């Protein structure tokens with residue numbers, strides 16, 4: 001059994017495997033421009049961010065009903081459970097669905113059909129984080145937050161994703177203030193492609209408690225010092241970084257240097273159907289490519305629970321942490 005871990009950076013739309021895409025397309029009468037699952041799997045070998053995003057949004061067309069979103073989440077949970085995930089804080093992108101006529105309620109209720117019973121069905125506790133698309137307007141983000149108010153008992157926090165450069169965190173100051181007033185937790189993608197200054201802005205202007213990616217903090221020693229001092233968790237996604245060419249090869253990934261610097265790093269899968277692996281695959285990949293030893297792997301697993309939004313259930317966090325300490329890597 002793989003080491004127990006929490007997954008904190010996972011876009012549910014990015015877990016759509018070719019087989020499920022075809023099954024949902026058939027169910028909903030959606031025509032996909034691929035002959036079969038092999039042809040679609042071939043298209044998953046994209047070369048850059050834009051070709052990834054094109055495919056990502058194209059395939060979302062197969063997600064129409066509550067049952068579709070439930071099936072998507074169940075398929076992810078089954079794979080995650082097999083890779084040692086015990087707790088998952090799952091992103092979804094409401095605007096990507098409402099823009100094509102699928103109601104926010106359909107998305108949330110559908111996902112909840114799977115997440116609401118995930119402990120019984122998959123042995124995974126779950127929380128839902130609603131992300132705003134940063135290449136859409138600040139007004140659209142605010143409208144999305146208002147539309148989500150009836151569902152806030154099912155949403156633990158808000159995040160910010162999609163194309164980073166040119167869309168600094170400060171653009172979303174107002175919606176993050178509104179989210180905080182509603183008692184929602186706050187995270188944001190920052191410092192993946194965008195500069196270290198975006199990380200600082202996400203902390204100072206948006207009040208984020210966790211930074212998604214945050215890789216480029218390493219270019220700013222003062223920022224690294226601050227992230228260490230304030231124990232701000234970073235949700236790294238090594239296989240995603242390689243596929244989107246944020247780093248050249250896995251062997252060049254700054255994870256070891258980040259751990260050496262004292263940063264609270266976690267390892268996650270981002271969009272696993274597209275980037276070549278789920279949470280456990282990412283652990284295995286960094287273990288091999290970076291030669292991480294047992295203590296580093298245990299630290300990463302421990303960090304994932306430390307960084308989780310489990311403040312409402314510290315007993316559970318303690319139980320997960322005890323499992324990590326007891327885990328035998330041999």
Ligand SMILES: [Zn+2]
Nearest residue numbers: 011161189270
């Ligand atoms: Zn992401």
